[in-house]
Amino acid sequence: MQSLSVSSRYRVIRRLHVGGMAEVFLAVSEGTIARRVVIKRMLPELARLEEMRLRFAEEARLLSRLAGPGLPAVYDAGEDEEGPFLIEQFIPGLSLRELLDAAGPLGSPEVAAILVQALTILSRLHEARDESGRPLDFVHRDLAPENLLLDPEGKLWLLDLGIAKSRESQVRTQAGIRQGRAAYMAPEQLLGRKALAASDLYALALVGAELSGARLAGVPVHGDTTPAAEIERLARMEAAERAHWPDECDAELRAVIERLLTCDPASRVTHAGALAALDEIAEASGLSRRVMEALDAAGAEGRASPRTAVLPGGIAGSEPVKKSAVGRKKVAFGLVALTALAGGIWGLNRGEIAPESPPRSTSESVKTAVIPEGKVPVRVELPEPGVFALYLDGRALGQASGSRSIQVDPGTHTLLLTEESTNRYYREDFLTRLGETRLVRFPLGWEGDQESTQQGEKEDE
Template sequence: MMTPGSKLGGRYRLDRRIATGGMGDVWRATDEVLGREVAAKVLLPSLLNEPGFVERFRGEARVVATLTHPNIVRVYDYGESPMPGGGQVAYLIMEFIDGEALTARLQRQGRLTAQEAMPIIAQAAEALDAAHQRGVIHRDVKPGNLLLSPQGNVMLTDFGIARSALTGGLTQAGSVLGTAAYISPEQASGQPITGQADVYSLGIVAYQCLAGRRPFDSDNPVELAMRHVNDAPPPLPDDVPEPARRFVAQALAKDTAQRFPTGEAMAAAAREVVGMAGPAVVSSPARGAAVPPPGVGLDDRTRVNQALDPHTPPPVAKRNRLMLVVAGAALGLVVLAGGVWAIVDGGGAEAGDGGSDNTTQSADAEEETLLIDVGEYVNEDPQQVQAALQELGFTDVEIDGNGRFVADITPNGEQLPGTPIVIETSMTRVNPGDSQDPSAPDGSPSCTPGTIGCIPR
């Protein structure tokens, strides 16, 4: 087990653990050779024993390291190092950046004006365009993966489920992870995807910024994904200017021929909405540091085999942060994609992190908040998740039931350390949208491999 003071590769000193998740821990660290602060993502030792995992993770690191852009968080190094007491550990060294996630700003502010939102969207689109030009499709664009720096930059992070067109995909496992609330219609319907899938997802982010809510929501990830295929988004609030409405409508076009063709075109249109010329600059207060943990690249097909009435209005429901898990018949391993951001006070004061996306220390309060990303913990061992949340700083964590797997965590999102947290459990793995065969003693799902939520055992 890594502890403060441990070194990776004889160079990177681990100073403080600031996040943990399904793939491992994120540490605030020091590069003793260059004398700079970095973020170290250390994989769980158990994952090193999974066939092909290290090779896929190493390949992911290589691809992400090729992305050099002012709006993309950089990966500095990858290595494998002996652990104290024996064994090996694999790690990524990343840029350590002051800022706050767009998620935190939306939670604090509710919604943004077009003048506030469009510069954010423009920079994010420019970052995506740079990735697309390198043959990398992000496939998980959402507010939690956009960092607003105090210098006015938007930083795109977490290429953990990215697909590289240059390598034909970073994993051969045949699985897909994606956030249902932001998934593109072509992903949800199992079509081959291009960079326009990221354009659509960023359009959902733009809608959320302007409306203060996402266009589609549901407790059922399958139903939610199908809304992106079948349903038109509800109208934006009346005070949203017409140019911004047209922008969002084009970004969310179901037909890719009607959508912005590239991130560059989307960025130019976003700047035009607010009359900007050249690169956009975002005004954002200093909030802390974010750490993106690139994880395992995955295949580019998400398949949904449940049809919904296209006229059914989207229900207003609580946020469901469970990740879509799609498994092919050849899938033997489902790996949780990295989604961990660790944010500490921009002035240098340290703060804890809540497990996966980010932790934000409010400028208006001394007490830090911790963020729980359910997707990092679902189907993990409840006792281990309880210990992880307690280690991060939550003081009241209870397990509900005697199930073998984590089914949900409530409340989730950003919470104060003293907030009572309940880990809901299940005797079988959580497979949203598909029933379990009660006669199967091992909890094997009765769903068909290749459909959303089906995890062959």
Template sequence: MTASSRRIGDRYVLGPDLASGGMATVHLGKQLGAEGFHRIVALKKLHGRFSADADIVDSFLAEAKVAASIRHPNVVAIQDVVREGDELFLVMDYVPGLSLARLMAGAETVRKVPPAIASAVLLNVLEGLEAAHGAAADDGTPLRLVHRDISPQNILVGADGAGRLIDFGVARSAARLKNTREGLVKGKLLYLPPEVVEGEAHGIAGDVFSAGAVLWEALVGKPVFAAETDGAITARILVGDVSPPSRSEPSVSEALDAVVLKALEHSARKRWKSAAEFAAALRVAAPPAPAAAVRAWLAQECGPTLEERSGQVRAFEVAALPDVASPARASLGAAEELETRPKPRRHAAAYGTTALVALLVAGGAALLSSRLRGESDLREAHAPDANALATARVDAMAPAAPLEASVLPAASAPPSPSAGGASTADAALGHEAGVVGAIARPAALPRPAPSASAQKSLDCRVPYRLDSEGNRIYRRECLQ
């Protein structure tokens, strides 16, 4: 395990960082479960300066809980929230891949994305966005979720060729904070719709505008409202002077120009009415590349970066865990030990079936009556080691049914020779008789132990003797 790795709560291990933004740092993480189960996750750690602010944390947590209600393959949703002291973490599925921002910045050839590839990625994002806009609470009440921070940094292009939207829940917190924390959303101004810049609410139309700005940038290779200063960027957004992408990139068709420009209309009423409507028009204007083509483009542009990331994940996945017992595993206790012990051999089970028939024919109902009174004594005489093992292990467990205590431990222990000189085979038969007794009745009720005088006068721990041919001759006094 790397030096930076440590336990977070009972179920997670914090690994190396993958990326850092204005509000949080994303780390590799490992989710732990019972029986050695684990899986790789992404842990987003809120920066310390925000973790200490109660108002920020409360807003962050409230919206993270709402965002967790989104379930769509193109949305990387929040799976859990963990607090460790003053630290706050969001747990998300780990998706191998890179952000669209990283892809365009790290491309080995040019920063532009081919129209078919851009269409495929944005269609996935719009489908996830539509699912969020239409999400409802358990009682059917619309949640009216709006992302508010659609940007290349928040679009993940997976190694499987699918585009995904990330950071639901975090976005609204960032939007609320932008008016009180100077510089918090620096860099996201490029994708804000004009109505939000002017102080109005950010609604569905605002998300459509931001998605259009991302598509324009992917096609052209630079932000649509790029300028030297924030003031200049703001002025360009408010003026709304947007040129068609084809003016900078001839491979963009006129039909695709029209789709992008409609998404970037200055007036919210003139834009696509929904993410679904935007997606339908985009699919016609620029048929999307298949996932295999997106994967190939991803490998071509950022292959070395992806390989480095994969190696980092593999190293973290196989690293040893810290030497601290997880409560999830510690709670298994003796139950886990019993379940992982070697199973009885097949021929022993078959031999036990033969013994069962012999016992029923020879002893009949009288034997079962004797077993009900002296089962524990008989088991003690034939398999003392197995009985001791059962007692130690069952005591360590939560209270178990008598059937489990009688059968499970003894079944995996080899039979011991009896005190009366019986053969190993006879001991095995006696052991199987104990199993029969346990199965043939409901769980035994507690009963008082026989007195010392009774044991001395009548010892039926072995209720038979063997004749010269090895046949069992049952004692009359033990069959009463």
């Protein structure tokens, strides 16, 4: 990569968040035309690992190659005195996770409109070809509510291609290592097999089910080791077991989503089939009164005004409003306006936070009687034997072995474990809540074992 100085060309406004691979900053370009951008800075402790540097560069290369609607533009990538960097288009908006947190489950028209946009983006990516016309065989491998974002115009964006894979990828995945978030993995991914385009459709179907109010089943609390038997059980679940739907869910939408949740990838409905069915739901269904009033409150400029709008109680209108293609665009736009009004927050490129499922037992998340005010206790269990360097949200915690207790603020965090004498590392993203004790247990397998990665090359090709 070229040696370029970011500090001389961009002024950092603030840090947006720390992800598993990079710190993400909001910045503005210096000069007569000030343009807001996102700067991704690779975490220093990862920059020394060759595999991670390749993965970081791969994200820039893929975004550049796959440029188009729904993907942030790449303005620059390289390396300067502070390490590898990536300059991206800044997308204001709300992640689907934030949307769920602020507004709760969505109606079928809204869910269908979001999935139509997502499928359109994925269809273009999965069908991408190189200059000679050969398929790139692109697979995202990590679709989740955290890396799908709605902007103020209701347009969906796919963020974070950090573990995406294509035929041209220089990064090889270790055989048997599961890449992605267990809550949204397809059965073939859970079993350590090659991820396919159909694997992305499976993950998107789970996102759609969750947006509709379904509870994703059988997924352990993120950060805890998942026994092999649990992985096997999860991989064998049929659609009705993987997502538990509320009684009031829309039967037509559920049927489409469950056709994407079959265990056999070859049996899943195609992009085109899912698009046609979901488009019909979005076309034939009416906008709820809640969304319509939120649209009215947003005004002609298409921006929500949380100071003046008052949300009603979410009662469906008696007369459905028929929608054309333009109407379907308004559905997604109404979602963002509604959520901005309900939550009063706008996420900024929040694409690297892992999901959290409800705890399955008190051993995974237990109430504690005494905790420091405003802090959450976390117990970290490390592989044995060994001495490791531990990092929390990019900040060094020093060396540790056995187990260690730390205290963190409520919210999402990233723990990184490295072995100083090798290129091995492991990362865990986790969520903490006030009043709970959090357990983060690192498994014995390492993501960054270079020798094992080379041995697993053939299986992943």
